Amino acid sequence: MRRHLLELAAASALTAFSIATAFAHASLETPTAPAGSYKAVMRIPHGCDGQATHTVRIDIPEGFVGVKPMPKSGWTIDIEKGDYARSYDLHGERVSSGVKAVIWSGGALPDQHYDEFVVRGTLAGVEKGQKLYFDTLQRCAGAEVAWTGHPADGQDPHSLDHPAPMVTIAERTADGHGHAHGAAADDMPVVAGDLEISAAWAKAMLPGQPAGGGYLTITNTGDEPDRLTAVTSPAAGAVEVHKMEVVDDVMTMRPVDGGLEIPAGGTVELKPGGMHLMFMQVAEPFRDGGRVPVTLDFEKAGKVELTLPVTRAGGAMDHSSH
């Protein structure tokens, strides 16, 4: 276990470092993503030369389609629509036009504060390694900052004064056709202290379905029990651990009280038909091939972050009644 602990410490130090260095620029919270559903969280770290930002404009790059902005209290949203350079297959339909720019205005983001501006859409017709630039403009009372620098071939984007925020297309790991466990295998198991987490996936949801199920296996290789006390995800308003119970001959599900214990030397499986993660208040139903980031909070092992590939596989559970 000592080796795993060291690896984990090295990995988190690296993460902290890259967040710190990326922070001075406008940037996307998720800088690499596979084709499919993508939530672009634009991070605006400061104002223009000390002034408060009142307008943020994000130009939507070609290949990011079906885009919708997330409303933001205190800000007015305008969208500009137009034709794409080509047409895309979006949930079985051909689309050739859509949102090309989103403008938040009328707000007040002081220079010393940080804020996020969010749009959702689908990365379509993109290839692994491709970079999509989200040209972003910040306007203040008497100045503006244009994050629109695109590096030339071979140029280091860090050498630009105002690089455009960008996402690099990653390989799609979930093939979504009955290989839920295999799909997760590339970054599994996730090791945190004495815990190993594997076979993690989320079930694709139907349109309009408000809650979805997630599954994973947690093995405790230590000689003390641990406890999963909280689960959060940016993709859901709330996440609970549910267990199945028969009440008056009817199978029901209810939250596990007081956290989920992972016994010393034991394995706890969350799987269809049994215990599961319940994602509630899901803004955008999980789509086959997508990815759901989650943070698991353990009493001893601490916070563990992982990504659940979304597939249609498995699952007799029906969550539509939630």
Ligand SMILES: [Cu+2]
């Ligand atoms: Cu449930």
